Amino acid sequence: MRSQMLSLVNSTYAHFLRSQSRLSGRAFSRSITTKSKTRGPASPLYRVSIGIRRHQSEGVICTRRTLELETEGHVIESEFPDVPLPQSPLTPVVFEEVAKWGHKTATECGYTGRSYTYSQLVDGIMRWGGMLQRRAGDRANPGTVAILAPNCPEYPIVFFGSIGVGATVTTVNSAYTPEIARHLDDSGANLLVVEAVMEPLAEAALKVLKREVPVVVNGPSANARPNLREIIADSNTPFADFVDVVPLDRVAALPYSSGTTGKPKGVSLTHSAVANNISMYHNAHTINTEKAEGDHQEVLMGLLPFFHIYGMCVIMTSGLTRGAKIVTLPKFEPQMYANVLKKHKVSVLHTVPPLLQFVAASPAVSPQDLSHVHTVMCGAAPVPPAAAMALKEKVSQPIFFQEGFGMTETLCTHMTPKGEEKLGYCGKLVPHTKAKIVDLEKGTPLPPGAEGELCVHSPALMAGYHNNRQATQECFDEDGWFHTGDVAVCDNDGYFSIVDRIKELIKVKGLQVSPSELEDILLRHPGVADVGITGVDDERAGEVPRAFVVRRNKDLREKDLHAFLGSRVAPHKQLAGGIRFVEELPKNPTGKLLRRQLKKMADGE
Incomplete structure (x- = not known):
């Protein structure tokens, strides 16, 4: 067999x-x-x-x-x-060695157990690509396919099957319901693939869009639309014909920026950029996901959304390139998360700071649930060192805690080298990558140890913002350096640490205060479950920090936190804007704090 x-x-x-x-x-x-x-x-x-x-x-x-x-x-x-x-x-790069692990499971739904082996995944990719070619007016460029779906076993079939025949895939964030129509309009999508439970969302968006977009449903449709699973399982669906090579400068993926500091923008990622970055990321000094061989196969948790660059590249694309098994979860539920960890023996665990804090502190996740994990990766936002230490202390076996940095626009640029943990730092530059820290006012390069804006240069940068030349010109300088908008520092050993976003710095009497710094300190208080810091207007200081705190218990009082912070930071960093206790903080699906909404909460008082 x-x-x-x-x-x-x-x-x-x-x-x-x-x-x-x-x-x-x-x-x-x-x-x-x-x-x-x-x-x-x-x-x-x-x-x-x-x-x-x-x-x-x-x-x-x-x-x-x-x-x-x-x-x-x-x-x-x-x-x-x-x-x-x-x-x-990109598609041939990802599946170049697939014959070695064709019999192994590629994707599996953590809820239903629906799964595909690598051979079945490739078969589905070929048939989906063949279907696109048949319906396309221009076989060499089938247009733009939008995916509106949570993580599921079929997601990579649509993704790699589409880009394999030259289509562009734009991944839609289903959490931003009002933005779906705008996303479809801006991206120029001419086909929409939607999860069955989200078909009503698609209906509503298409009414706002006011133009016809064919829809394929992943599962039974309430409106008799084509069923994705039937298409890829039908032996009468012909395979794609890869006669013509897809140009390397063709846009493969069009994800949209998270919109945490402004309106989401389409980020044009070419085949060359993504394929290059996968190779850069898989260098022997930082990659800790081993290739499948013999009976060995790494197991990854596919919870972080595939529409986001972290899930799309670091989990889905990288994982499939290494022959890993990816267990998908459409949403976060504590008990199901813990069950998947234990049942599937997850070996490489990808997290974001809020998820890391949950795994480290929640009794729902026992040390036994984590017994097969050898690597924990955390990214998407600055990592609280206290949470990383708590996780390492929770488990009995050694765990490599790996931090990384990247953006939708740059893909992965930094990773912690194997065996060189340095908590609080996002690692060193991956191969083919250069960086410099520049003065926030003058733009001149700064020496190690100085804080400034991080700028990067690599063969994996985006081609530009879709339909937004002005925004593209604003973030690239004349020499091709991408200005990240992040305040960072590099030490003498080449380790980088992200301090904060430039736009999120709070200026108190002309002095800069980092919200992330204050958040990390407050998270060390045993009564704080989560916290977000934003600036509020002040007549004398111009701006002062205010904390929105989620308590672990109702006994925690404002004066407790003022006293806790008092001796740990300078006077201008104190919470002169006050403390507000809330039930939850506004966050996007990857756990990133939505500071625009936090600012609105503060301004609305």
Whole structure:
């Protein structure tokens, strides 16, 4: 049986590999020149040549000198050797080694147990792509497919099947109900795939949109629409025909920024950018998810939403590339989360700070539930070191706690190296990545230890904001550096720490106060379950911090927190704006605090 399944994978996946063979012998080279504002004209020290050639029999060969930490001009380059960058569209890159683990489970629903092996996943991808090609007016560019669904086993089938035939996939955040119509309109989606329970949301959005968009439903439709599961299971649905190579500069994914500090913007991520970043992320110095081999297979929790860049790239795309089993959960329920941890023996656990705090502190998750976890990764927001320490103390076995940093616009740029934990820091630069910290006012590069705006340069940056040239121009400078809008600091060892968003800093009498710093300190109080800090207007100071606190018990009082904070921070960082106790904080589906809404709460008083 196993050999038959592997044969199926080999025969169906030959379509993917055939498209790659057209690139045999094609060379790719790019020169990157950066210019430090402190040094004037461009310097040869920053001129880098990359040479990559694909040979059908040898794979990818990369010739490039190993870069060392660069300090002149305060530009920092990754200390890790460069890795080969793929010269194929994303779908073939992800499933290049799928024949090795075709019989293993690729995705499984944590609630229903509905699952797909890797061979079945590839089969579904091929049939979904074939369906898109049949309905497309232009087979070389089938348009934009929108996915409105929680995490489910079929999500990667639609995602990789669509981009595999040249379509762009735009992932819709189902939590922002009023934004769905605007998202569909701005992205230009010409096909919508929706989870059955969300079909009413799609109906409402399409009425606002006022244009026809065909809909495919993942499951039985209340309106007799096509059923995704029937399409990908129907042997009469022809496989996709990968005769023409998808251009590497074609936009593969169009996720939208989270909108925590402004309206969501479409982020254009090309095949080249995402494929490059997966290779950069999988470098031997930071990746701790081993490839499937023999009886070994890593198990990942697919809770963090696939429509968000963390879930899309770090969990779904990376996990499938490594042959991992991904157990999907459409929503967070404490008991179900704990059950999946234990039943499926999750080995690599991806978290965000609120989820990390839950795992570390909640009795719903026992040390036994975490007994198979060897790596815990946390990102999407600054990580409270106290929560990380609490988790490590909770379990009996050694756990590698790995922090990372990335954005929808930059993908993954920083990771904690294996065996080099440094809590409170988001790690070091991944291969092919450069960074600098610049003065918030002057824009000049700063030395290690100084706080300023983080700027990055890599071959995995977005192509730009969709339909928003002005916003694109505002975040890229003339030398191609992307300005992240994050205040950061880099130490002498090359570790970076994210302090806060520039727009979120509170200015008290001209002095900058970081909300994240105050939040981390307050979270160490045993009576605080969660906290959010925002600035409120003040006649004398201009602005002062106010705390919105979720209590662990009702006995906690304002004066307790004022006393706790009093000796730990400078006078201008005290909570002069007061403390408000609330039942919950406004957050997006990845657990990121929605500071705009927090600010509205403060202004509305």
